[in-house]
Amino acid sequence: MVLIDGAIAVPRVGEASTHLIKPEPDRFPGLAANEAFCLALARALGLDAAMAAWHEADGKPYLLVTRYDRLHRDAQTIRLHQEDFAQALGVPSNRKYASEGGPTFRDGFALVRQATTRPAREVLKLADAALFNVIIGNADAHAKNYSLLRRADGEVVLAPLYDLVATHIWPELSAKLAMRFGRAATLEDVDAESFERFAADAGLGLPFLRRRAAALAARVQEVIAEGVTVPGLQDGDCLDELPAIVLDRAARFTLKARV
Template sequence: MSPRNTSLEVFLHGRHIGVLTGSGLRMSFRYDPDVIAEYGAASILLSLSLPIDRKKIDGPAVYNYFDGLLPEGQVRSHLAAENGLSTPDALGLLAILGADCAGAVQALPSGMTPDAPVDSQLMSADEVVRVVEALPTWDLPEDFAITASLGGIQSKVLLSRRRNGWAWPARGTVSTHIIKPEPLDSPVPHLIAAEDWALKVAAAAGLPAAKAHVEMFGSREAIVVTRYDRTPDGDRLHQEDFTQALALASTSKYETSTAPPSRLTQLAKAAGPHTRDDREFRRTLLRSVTFNLVIGNGDAHSKNYSMLIRDGGELELAPLYDLAPTLLLYAPSNNAGHVVGGQSRLNYLTLEHVVREGVAWGMEAGDAQATAIAVLESVERAAATVPAREEIGFLGELVTARAGDLLNGGTARRAIAGQAPVTP
């Protein structure tokens, strides 16, 4: 299969903002003249990595941003094969999936507009179960076409919640929820229950976090997550993840080099001028990093942090999502995702590393320390009170102990003395 030459019309909040052209790994994007005139060159509208420019924008930043809207791994390979495309053909895949993406961006074939989306198709309970049970492949009714996309490697389905049940988001319809079943081949046991628990601990600790609950769909247990980039009225909120903001490929979502400046330092300094309060933005980011450390999240990479982009280019950190204490469920999951204070291994990170990282962003040492300590103390209380299911019941005691370890200046333990190891 060879990449297809094509072009796509790009919309933001339903407004045409530019044209995406190219083939294969080469893409170009040009902003509309009226958008340039209204917002001005160098303004942030679509992405921190793609400021408005009067000239056509070429280079890897374009491909990495738009490719970052697409799923990864087995899901992407399956969708490409189903549509006769090569896996790297981001343009071809977006032509099929770009009607409903993360944030408020839509990429549509020429001649199509988002002005009059097809009504969502109400699904029977059996149809919903059939779709969820079939993941990571698809078993869809004949009149259900996949036209929505979300980044990430986990198998998921995007649906719209209606008063009378679930609906399939037909082309251009806003999806409102993400349904992720327990992975069939993950080495991490009880991942869905643990993610649900971690999100509730974050909320109890006073941190903004996506809302979710666990539900059975036939034989598959799944977490149902309310999309934070959608309003209760079904409008889109624009956002991008850190790989897109830093013009990184999705395949580079884990930071591998410890050479300064760290990836988080680059992000904090690039985003700061576009925030309402750059000091509070850094505090919020440090709170998120501290939380992922204390719960042992080995999947806190650059696709699992995002920013909301308000009209006019104001940036703010998105709520926490895709949280899971993977290290505490599967010992090899020891990668922090980002380098923090020169260290990228969860087993070796301490409060000192977190403070050092905050200082690298421009925070005062006392501010960074107070911010991190406040999170650890809040999590210490929350983890002890948020109930967990029996199979992951040990997490409350363990995360509470980990918070104490970090507050005392040490590394955080991975198990409670005498606790039996977790098995899939």
């Protein structure tokens, strides 16, 4: 979609869109608010994440996401090239899950080291993204939820995070991780020993990773305690107990990271 004077419109043929609309499925009430909160939390932590706002039309919630693969210059919208990890690794979309033969974290970190302009910086961004997804309880972070972005100056970076959802809120959704965190196959399997294997997959030192994980989880607790501003929502509308649940998860994750 495109925004014209604040109004949502369909782009003309050949015109670059600027926003995405994600209607909330009837099957998962609260999904739009959940994702809006998780993205806002990530940005409040200083992580690079897509901008999104919660809206409602005729009683139907939806998420309005600002496209990060666009550049606005001289009243024109220019498309920037991006490839998700599955595309970049030549893996078909029906194999986006590691359990189905898709990319693993080891594959993702190797790709970032090979393809990005400043690998040392981007590897840390990917590690933070993986840690954040575990903290919030997002089991569905698969290879198509991480992307590479080529900026206008030619620099290749890890794209801003998107599709951040605390999936564990819905019991009917699988707790099986789209990509194992170390040896952990599910969210609840993540324990102190998981960090050793994940550190090896990421090519990072274990003590360094533990400190970074503990610091990120502690920061999550601080930010939630201070209050997270979610675009489109006021006073926690539609969020129910999500902030408190993520707060508890972050506290338990801190203990695991420090062992």
